[in-house]
Amino acid sequence: xxxxxxxxxxxxxxxxxxxxxxxxxxxxxxxxxxxxxxxxxxxxxxxxxxxxxxxxxxxxxxxxxxxxxxxxxxxxxxxxxxxxxxxxxxxxxxxxxxxxxxxx
Numbered sequence: 001x002x003x004x005x006x007x008x009x010x011x012x013x014x015x016x017x018x019x020x021x022x023x024x025x026x027x028x029x030x031x032x033x034x035x036x037x038x039x040x041x042x043x044x045x046x047x048x049x050x051x052x053x054x055x056x057x058x059x060x061x062x063x064x065x066x067x068x069x070x071x072x073x074x075x076x077x078x079x080x081x082x083x084x085x086x087x088x089x090x091x092x093x094x095x096x097x098x099x100x101x102x103x104x
Contacts, residue, residue, distance in 0.1 A: 024075060024101060029094040032074060036067045037090070049091035068093075077101055 034047045040059040041047055051057065053064060065084075071093075072078055077100035079087075087093050 024098065026094055026098060029075065029097050030090060032071065033067075033090050033093055036070060047090060049089065049094070051090045052088050053090065053093070054088070071097060075101055077104070 030049060037047050037051070037053065037057055037059065040057040040063070042056070042058055045056075047057070053059065054061070059067075068079060068084060075097050077097055079096060079100065083096060087096060
């Protein structure tokens with residue numbers, strides 16, 4: 001007789017595959033990015049897709065890298081440094097995450 005713990009261990013790969021292949025909406029990705037960026041918002045202007053991360057917010061490069069690493073973990077992707085350097089807006093970051101998940 002198997003215990004529930006043994007079944008979970010046996011199915012870990014299947015669960016990981018199912019989670020990885022689930023489609024994440026653009027709105028979900030943007031919401032997650034905005035939640036990470038909220039502490040760096042200035043003034044009353046909300047963070048939106050066209051927000052330029054390094055220019056419109058009070059965030060430094062170290063905080064940007066920390067955020068990117070958290071987003072990589074959250075969405076199970078790896079964003080190459082050369083790609084990160086080309087990302088300027090929230091929309092671009094969200095699109096990059098979704099593209100990398102689709103390639104997964």
